[in-house]
Amino acid sequence: MSQQKVVSLDTIRVACRNCTLSSLCLPMGLAPEDVERLDEIVKRTRPLHRGDFLFREGDRFRSIYVVKTGSVKTFAPSAEGGEQVLGFHLPGEIIGLDAIDKDAHNCSAKVLETSAICEIPFARLEELTSSIPSLQHQMYRLLSKEIGQDTDMVLLLGKKNAEERLAAFLLGLSQRLQKRGLSPTDFYLSMSRHEIGNYLGLAVETVSRLFTRFQDDGLMRVDRKHIELLNLPALETLVGGAGPSRRQQQQ
Amino acid sequence: MSQQKVVSLDTIRVACRNCTLSSLCLPMGLAPEDVERLDEIVKRTRPLHRGDFLFREGDRFRSIYVVKTGSVKTFAPSAEGGEQVLGFHLPGEIIGLDAIDKDAHNCSAKVLETSAICEIPFARLEELTSSIPSLQHQMYRLLSKEIGQDTDMVLLLGKKNAEERLAAFLLGLSQRLQKRGLSPTDFYLSMSRHEIGNYLGLAVETVSRLFTRFQDDGLMRVDRKHIELLNLPALETLVGGAGPSRRQQQQ
DNA sequence: AAAAGCATTTGATCCAGATCAAGCGATCGA
DNA sequence: TCGATCGCTTGATCTGGATCAAATGCTTTT
Structure with a gap:
């Protein structure tokens, strides 16, 4: 039994x-x-x-x-x-x-x-x-x-700059976690900065600097692998490529 | 009838x-x-x-x-x-x-x-x-x-530089044309330089300069939309990223 | 055939992000 | 517990390719 x-x-x-x-x-x-x-x-x-x-x-x-x-x-x-x-x-x-x-x-x-x-x-x-x-x-x-x-x-990879890429990555992760019933704003990364950079076509250093910048700008809190997204709308704005964007889209 | x-x-x-x-x-x-x-x-x-x-x-x-x-x-x-x-x-x-x-x-x-x-x-x-x-x-x-x-x-888009991208594009086109029974080395482009650049994540000017460079290096002949590939093996070497490559792959 | 409008090329300059170079904190094996 | 190693961060410098600027050459319209 x-x-x-x-x-x-x-x-x-x-x-x-x-x-x-x-x-x-x-x-x-x-x-x-x-x-x-x-x-x-x-x-x-x-x-x-x-x-x-x-x-x-x-x-x-x-x-x-x-x-x-x-x-x-x-x-x-x-x-x-x-x-x-x-x-x-x-x-x-x-x-x-x-x-x-x-x-x-x-x-x-x-x-x-x-x-x-x-x-x-x-x-x-x-x-x-x-x-x-x-x-x-x-x-x-x-x-x-x-x-x-x-x-x-x-x-x-073809059209977004480093900032937009990382914002898109974080937001994408957030949305996928939410669909799975997990917190969209508080999670742990299972991959290294190196792997994130490789995935996004960026150098590790760039990823690290952007995490720091996003944190300084109040968009998120970063502690090692622990991520808290503090301002999803602002991240969405970044991804859209709006904001004080610099690069002009070609064609 | x-x-x-x-x-x-x-x-x-x-x-x-x-x-x-x-x-x-x-x-x-x-x-x-x-x-x-x-x-x-x-x-x-x-x-x-x-x-x-x-x-x-x-x-x-x-x-x-x-x-x-x-x-x-x-x-x-x-x-x-x-x-x-x-x-x-x-x-x-x-x-x-x-x-x-x-x-x-x-x-x-x-x-x-x-x-x-x-x-x-x-x-x-x-x-x-x-x-x-x-x-x-x-x-x-x-x-x-x-x-x-x-x-x-x-x-x-994530790992190749401009030269490698254009070489890959030309070679890919060449191979696809060959499968269709057309010449792999002599063909006409139906798209503009602008569209090629957009596709490859490059500016028009870069595409144009690379065409000129490839021609100067004897890799191909370019006349407007008409392309003749003169050295397929050399193009393949370029794509592989071998040659006197500069950028180190990350990870 | 002249005029207008693109597409392409070429040159000059600029800059985002790569690369190089330390330093630091966390994790791990002995 | 102590190095050792690895991952991450931060600063300094460099560069491939973007951007800006023009000139030229095709094409298409009228």
């Missing part, structure tokens, strides 16, 4: 239908019986720890992954042995969709803090989407969303 | 099975009978001309589009009334996939030269993909490919 209880707890812990992320994740908007079918193919691995890899660039593509708790960064090698951080992934976010095309991963995924991850074998998911139109649509939406996010990133 | 002949010619002109792009486009790798079914939902519009829009940012999403001949640019508004060019699209390339998520277009698509475009109503395509697994897989692949391309762009 005690064993029964353990199994039951385990089931409660893992099942999609009981997961607080179901409104953000793959099952979003699915009928309960379809969630059930999806649930059957999801593999739950034991928690991963800081530095562990979900996959590495070049690995054969087999599964997509969803962050359940914790956070993950993805990055691709750039010329000269450097790397480009491609994203920081929070609970409910899907990783690995870019690998479908070449049937191999183009980037690596590394866990930033102790994290629980759901693994979804893609071949089985694909079978499932053939028979569940709403799940197929959800997959199209998720893939499309990823394209939209990449587009936002291109816009950020 | 002459009417019969016209219809017949028209069919030959448009049907996917007779289209020289079928190996690059949606029908890639499909069974002939499935191409037939796909063919039924494709709408062929009359040729569009320079400056015409396929769709505008904010438009309700109804269809995806495939360039049949000619070329198209996509762009999104950036802050301050400027715009970010997101891509230049050649025959066989699909436009509009980023709109599935929000059910509205996030960018505008404008024809750069007289072009023939195939329109594919997405709702009908989605029905079709439910019953044709290989077409569903193809859709996943195409969406994933788009993510990969955006990632390449992020890497370009």
Whole structure:
């Protein structure tokens, strides 16, 4: 009986239908019986720890992954042995969709803090989407969303200055945390200044200086990894590129 | 009889099975009978001309589009009334996939030269993909490919200098033209220097100077819109970031 | 064919952010 | 507990590419 209880707890812990992320994740908007079918193919691995890899660039593509708790960064090698951080992934976010095309991963995924991850074998998911139109649509939406996010990133890197980039980063994080029921103004960063800079196309020093500046301007409080956003509207103004902006947009 | 002949010619002109792009486009790798079914939902519009829009940012999403001949640019508004060019699209390339998520277009698509475009109503395509697994897989692949391309762009904008960016642009164009059976070393640009600069996150003046420099270095010949690439290996070296590179990659 | 209007090129100057250089605080292994 | 190492901050300097400024060359209009 005690064993029964353990199994039951385990089931409660893992099942999609009981997961607080179901409104953000793959099952979003699915009928309960379809969630059930999806649930059957999801593999739950034991928690991963800081530095562990979900996959590495070049690995054969087999599964997509969803962050359940914790956070993950993805990055691709750039010329000269450097790397480009491609994203920081929070609970409910899907990783690995870019690998479908070449049937191999183009980037690596590394866990930033102790994290629980759901693994979804893609071949089985694909079978499932053939028979569940709403799940197929959800997959199209998720893939499309990823394209939209990449587009936002291109816009950020192509047109925004350092200040606007960091403001956009902080605000984006804030909004994503809020969607997950966490505080949009008080949180801890799981990535280093170095990784933030790499992600935003900035040097570490620039990121550090901007944190200091934003703090001096009363926009936020920074203590090591602990961030408090004190003035979201002002940050939004910065991102918009309004304010006493300097650079003229081209074309 | 002459009417019969016209219809017949028209069919030959448009049907996917007779289209020289079928190996690059949606029908890639499909069974002939499935191409037939796909063919039924494709709408062929009359040729569009320079400056015409396929769709505008904010438009309700109804269809995806495939360039049949000619070329198209996509762009999104950036802050301050400027715009970010997101891509230049050649025959066989699909436009509009980023709109599935929000059910509205996030960018505008404008024809750069007289072009023939195939329109594919997405709702009908989605029905079709439910019953044709290989077409569903193809859709996943195409969406994933788009993510990969955006990632390449992020890497370009985040880590490459002006020289590397332009070399990557020229080489990318060269390779895409070659896949379409055109010369990889001799072609005409359908976009302006301004648009190239905008796309690459560079000022027009920088693009112009680089064209001059590349020409002086014997890498290419430039005459207005006419480009001849004289030394592809050297361009590849430039892109790799090797050579007597200056900037150290961060992290 | 003249005029207007762009697109492109070229030169001069400027500046945001990179790079170089310390110094400092926090975490960690022995 | 003590170095050692790493991540972060701060200051000084440098530079790639933006911006400003013109001249020139195509294209299109009338």
